[in-house]
Amino acid sequence: MKKSNISKSHLFLLFIGLILSFTMSAQVGGWKADLVKDSNERLSSMIEKSSKLQSYKDKAYGYVVFPKITKAGLGIGGAAGQGIVFKNNTVVGSSKLKQASIGLQAGGQQYSEVIFFENKESFEHFTNGKLKFDAQATAVAIKKGVAIDVAYVEGVAVFTQGYWWLNV
Numbered sequence: 454m455k456k457s458n459i460s461k462s463h464l465f466l467l468f469i470g471l472i473l474s475f476t477m478s479a480q481v482g483g484w485k486a487d488l489v490k491d492s493n494e495r496l497s498s499m500i501e502k503s504s505k506l507q508s509y510k511d512k513a514y515g516y517v518v519f520p521k522i523t524k525a526g527l528g529i530g531g532a533a534g535q536g537i538v539f540k541n542n543t544v545v546g547s548s549k550l551k552q553a554s555i556g557l558q559a560g561g562q563q564y565s566e567v568i569f570f571e572n573k574e575s576f577e578h579f580t581n582g583k584l585k586f587d588a589q590a591t592a593v594a595i596k597k598g599v600a601i602d603v604a605y606v607e608g609v610a611v612f613t614q615g616y617w618w619l620n621v
Contacts, residue, residue: 485537489544492518492537495565499614506567509610513569515540515576517548525561530554534566538580546580564615575608 496518500506510516515538522534532552538545550566570576604610 485547488520488535488547489537491520495520495614496567499565499567499612502614503612506612509569509612510542512571514572515545515579516567516569517579519548519550519566521563522550522566523561523563524552526554526558528555528558530558536566540576548579562615564613566611566613569605569610569612571605571608571610575605578608 496506496510500510517536517538519534519536522532524530524532531554532550534550536548536550538548568579570579
């Protein structure tokens with residue numbers, strides 16, 4: 454009789470352990486899964502439009518993909534988006550982009566952006582939160598069939614691809 458109770462309690466504990474382990478792995482495995490999927494799809498789309506990006510991806514120390522950045526303004530504007538950070542083509546974190554602007558502007562836009570980091574120093578500069586883009590920073594717009602040849606500026610190369618905009 455006692456042996457039977459021990460077996461049942463062991464089975465019960467094993468069952469609870471399995472449920473907890475599946476729950477934990479689902480939470481870890483599901484970490485921003487949609488954002489990772491969207492990031493990979495948008496980068497593939499950008500590479501499809503300009504195959505030169507593949508060499509940037511292959512040679513970069515790391516990169517961050519913002520699959521959707523929304524920008525809008527009417528005199529005062531702003532932009533925001535969330536992205537996924539990759540190193541050796543493996544997800545290592547997430548990132549948020551925020552931007553504010555003042556000046557003559559009216560309208561809205563959504564676009565994707567990928568930032569490639571040439572070396573460890575520029576990648577760590579970004580991941581430590583020290584990378585700031587100034588007014589001189591430029592992003593190359595990706596258009597189907599257009600060749601791109603961009604040099605890294607301070608270890609960083611930025612590419613964008615718009616997919617809708619509204620100007621008033």
